[in-house]
Amino acid sequence: MHDKWVMVIGAGFWQIPLIKTVQRLGFKALAIDMNPRSDGAAVADRFEPVNIVDADSAIALGREVGIAGAVSDQTDLSVPTLARICEALNLPGPSIQTAFNTTNKARMRELAGQAGLKNPRYRVVRTIPEAVKALTEDHPTAPGGVGFPCVVKPTDSQASRGVQRVDEIGYFEGACVEAFRFSREEKILIEEFIEGTEVTVEGCRYAGETHLLGVSAKKHTPPPHIIAVNLDFPAQMPPEVIAEIKYTYETLVKALGIEAGSIHGELIVSNDGIYLVEMANRGGGSGTSSHVIPAISGVDLLEANVNFATGGEKPVRRTIDRAGVLRFLLFPPGLVESISGVEESRKIQGVVTCGLYINPGDNLSPPVMDTQRHGYIITAADSLDTARKIADNVEHTIKVSYRLL
Secondary structure, X not given: OOOOEEEEEOOOHHHHHHHHXXXXXXXXXXXXXXXXXXXXXXXXXXXXXXXXXXXXXXXXXHHHHOOOEEEOOXXXXXXXXXHXXXXXXXXXXXXXXXXXXXXXXXXXXXXXXXXXXXOOOEEEEOOHHHHHHHOOOOEOOEXXXXXXXXXXXXXXXXXXXXXXXXXXXXXXXXXXXXXXXXXXXXXXXXXEOOOOEEEEEEEEEEOOEEEEEEEEEEEEOOOOEOOEEEEEEOOOOOHHXXXXXXXXXXXXXXXOOOOOEEEEEEEEEEOOEXXXXXXXXXOOOOOXXXXXXXXXXXXXXXXXXXXXXXXXXXXXXXXXXOEEEEEEEOOOOEEEEEXXXXXXXXXXXXXXXXXXXXXXXXXXXXXXXXXXXXXXXXXXXXXXXXXXXXHHHHHHHOEEEEEOO
C-alpha cells in the first residue's frame, strides 16, 4: 500500500466492499459518515464523522489530506457531494449537473420527455393544495390531471423513503405530508401509477462505452408502501422487450449526461411501452453492484469505479453470463428471541452472500421503506430456476424465533 488516500463517501454496511476495494488496489481508505458507529468505520484506514451531504466539510477534509480520488456507491445521497468534491479538487468524477440530473426525480422526468421517452402524467408541487389540484387540473405534463391511482414521492430522496401508492383521496394528504418529510428541497412528485412489470437496469460507462450488465424483474410488497422484495436476473421477457429496455437505458444515459461510473435504473414495462421510474449514476443498492453484477457478469464495478476515480480509467468486459437472485427477508411483527442458520446458509453452493439486519432483542415492525427490510439473500447459478431454488433453500435454513406482541 502506498501513501495515497481515496475518500469513500459513506461508511454504512454496503460501503464496506468499496472500502476494501480501495485498499486492495493499494490506496488508503478515508471514509466519512455522520454515524461514528458505521459498520465501515473500523474497516477504513481513517474515519471522520462527516455527514455525506455536507460537501463543504468533505472538500475541506479532502484538501487537508490531499486525496487522490473520491468514490461512492449504492446511495444517491453521496452523489452531489462526490461531484462537488471532484470539481473543487480537480479529480475525475461526475459533473455537478450530472449529479443533479441523476438524483432529482423531477429533472429526470423532464430530460426523459425531451429525449422522446415515455413519462407517466406527473406534476411537481410545493404544497398540499397544489398536490390536490394536480389530481384533476390540466397541465402539459398531466393532461386532464394525474388522477388515481397515483404515486406520491419526494423529488430528491432514495430507498423508497416517502414513496406511496394512493388509490383514493382519503389517504392522499397523509401520503403528501410523508413525502414532504423526506424532501430536502421541499418538493414532491405526484405521478400516474403505471401498471406493468418493474425492471432494474444495471450497468456502467467507462472508456467511452456504455454497458448493460443486468436486467432484473422486480417484485414489491402490496401498496401503499412500495418496497422491493425480490429481483430476478435476468428478467424473463421476450427478446424484443429486452431490446426496447436496452434502447431506453442507453437513451437515458445520454439524456442524463452520464459520462462515467456505475449506473442503476428502474423502468416500468407496460402494455404501451417502457416508462422511466428513475436512473442513478451509482451502483444498485443492497449488494447489487458489489455482489450481484460481478457474480452474473464477471465485471468488478467497484474496481472500475476506483480506477476511474484515481485517474486509471480502463475499459470493462463481460466475461460470464449467469443468472442471479437478490431476495429480501421480511418477518412478522414481534420481538426477536433467537436467530440461527445464517453461517450455515453462507456455505450453501451458489450463495454469493446472505445476512440479517436484525438481532435478538429487536422489535420488528412492518417496513415502510427499503432500509427497514430484515435481511437479504444473493445467489448465482447457470439458470434462474437454480438460483431461485438456492434462495429458497436459504430461506428455509435461516430460522428466526420471535414472540408476537
